[in-house]
Amino acid sequence: MNIIKLSSAGNKQYxxxxxxxxxxxxxxxxxxxxxxxxxxxxxxxxxxxxLLMGYVEFAPYYYTNAQGKAEGHLIDLSKKIADMAGxxxxxxxxxxxxxxxxxxxxxxxxxxxxxxxxxxxxxVLVSDTVVDNIHLRAYRxxxxxxxxxxxxxxxxxxxxxxxxxxxxxIDYIKDPKNNVRYFTxxxxxxxxxxxxxxxxxxxxxYKLTLPRTLANIDxxxxxxxDLFSIDIHILVSKKLKNAxxxxxxxxxxxxxxxxxxxxxxxxxxxxxxxQSKSEAAISH
Numbered sequence: 001m002n003i004i005k006l007s008s009a010g011n012k013q014y015x016x017x018x019x020x021x022x023x024x025x026x027x028x029x030x031x032x033x034x035x036x037x038x039x040x041x042x043x044x045x046x047x048x049x050x051l052l053m054g055y056v057e058f059a060p061y062y063y064t065n066a067q068g069k070a071e072g073h074l075i076d077l078s079k080k081i082a083d084m085a086g087x088x089x090x091x092x093x094x095x096x097x098x099x100x101x102x103x104x105x106x107x108x109x110x111x112x113x114x115x116x117x118x119x120x121x122x123x124v125l126v127s128d129t130v131v132d133n134i135h136l137r138a139y140r141x142x143x144x145x146x147x148x149x150x151x152x153x154x155x156x157x158x159x160x161x162x163x164x165x166x167x168x169x170i171d172y173i174k175d176p177k178n179n180v181r182y183f184t185x186x187x188x189x190x191x192x193x194x195x196x197x198x199x200x201x202x203x204x205x206y207k208l209t210l211p212r213t214l215a216n217i218d219x220x221x222x223x224x225x226d227l228f229s230i231d232i233h234i235l236v237s238k239k240l241k242n243a244x245x246x247x248x249x250x251x252x253x254x255x256x257x258x259x260x261x262x263x264x265x266x267x268x269x270x271x272x273x274x275q276s277k278s279e280a281a282i283s284h
Contacts, residue, residue, distance in 0.1 A: 048088045051246070053078060054099040054108040055091055060208050061134065062112075064093050073208060074112050074232065077132065081234075084253035087246075106239025110250075114167075115233050125236045125243055129251045132232040135207035136166060137224045144201050146225050158182045159191045159203040166204055167230050188213040196220060 055062040055070060062072035070091035082089045092108060100117040102108045103124055111117065112131065118124045138147040147153070150172055158173060160166070162184050166173075173180045183200055185191035188210060195203045196219065203210075207226075214222075234254075236247045 048086055050088050050090055051082070051109040051240075052107075053089045053091050053110045053112070054094045054102060055112075056096050056099060057093060058209075060212055074132065078110075078112050080257055081131070081250055081253045084257055085246075085249040087249075103235060103237050106237045109237055109240045110246075111235040113232060113235065114230060115235060116167075118235065123238050125238060125247050127234040127236075127247060127251050129234065129254055130231040131234060131254055133229040134232060135229045136169075136227045137205060137207055137210075138227055139195070139203040139205060139210060139222050139224045140201065141195065141198070142221060142223055144223070146223075147202050147227070148225070149227070153178065153180045153202075155179050156181070156202060157200040159185055159194050159200045161188070161191060161205065162186050164204075167228070169204070169227075189217065192217070192219055 055072075055075065057063050058072075060072050061074045062070065065071040070093070075091065078089060089110070094102065094108070096117060099108065099111060100119070100121075103111050104118055104121050105123075115126045140147065147156075150169060153169075153173060158180055160170065160173060160182050164170065172178055173182050183194050185194060188205065191203050191205070192213065194200050204227075234247060234250050236243045236250075240246060
């Protein structure tokens with residue numbers, strides 16, 4: 001039997017190669033161990049805290065779309081502010097009164113809207129910052145004079161939308177001593193039909209709401225004037241842990257974000273079918 005003998009040089013080369021392989025294996029094992037021992041904060045990003053925000057069906061400011069998701073002008077704004085502040089929001093559609101009660105009880109965390117929803121409750125923090133404005137307008141056919149203030153509603157015929165309080169104007173409208181004749185419409189199409197039939201002098205509605213309806217129907221040119229604006233604030237339930245800090249973070253984020261709200265042309269409403277731009281122009 002032949003026996004192969006390695007020279008001393010061959011033995012040395014074999015020994016060096018074996019050591020290199022062993023070292024590589026050791027390094028690989030250490031890398032695998034370290035990978036499994038990495039802190040979770042490095043392996044996976046820490047999820048952002050989630051806050052539950054209530055909203056009402058008030059398109060285009062906030063509403064539920066066909067897919068069942070919250071959408072709208074103030075929904076978009078709230079997402080931008082929350083993202084910049086380091087939070088994410090979940091949304092729940094609610095009637096206004098229930099939303100106020102749930103904000104007080106802590107069943108929802110945050111609200112973008114009118115402070116009056118909680119009726120000056122001490123259980124809710126209200127931002128000093130105004131994040132938006134909702135403008136109430138008096139829409140009219142061109143044959144009607146401008147409506148300047150609440151007192152000028154006396155002895156007029158007004159179309160109002162069911163469920164709206166118009167920041168307290170509804171009490172004045174419904175007070176018999178003011179002799180305001182009002183028609184309550186279930187929707188904007190019905191309200192416009194009443195106005196077009198000259199059964200009413202004015203239609204009370206908000207800046208961003210009526211143009212959406214007018215964009216989809218053929219309707220005579222309307223004049224309008226702004227009656228007043230309502231300030232939109234950020235409201236945070238005191239039941240939320242670190243409520244003051246969170247409100248401060250949201251206000252700071254809004255300040256950094258700047259005013260990025262979409263702005264409609266205040267001089268025109270969307271064109272109706274067959275109208276030119278000059279025919280659709282609206283004056284104050």
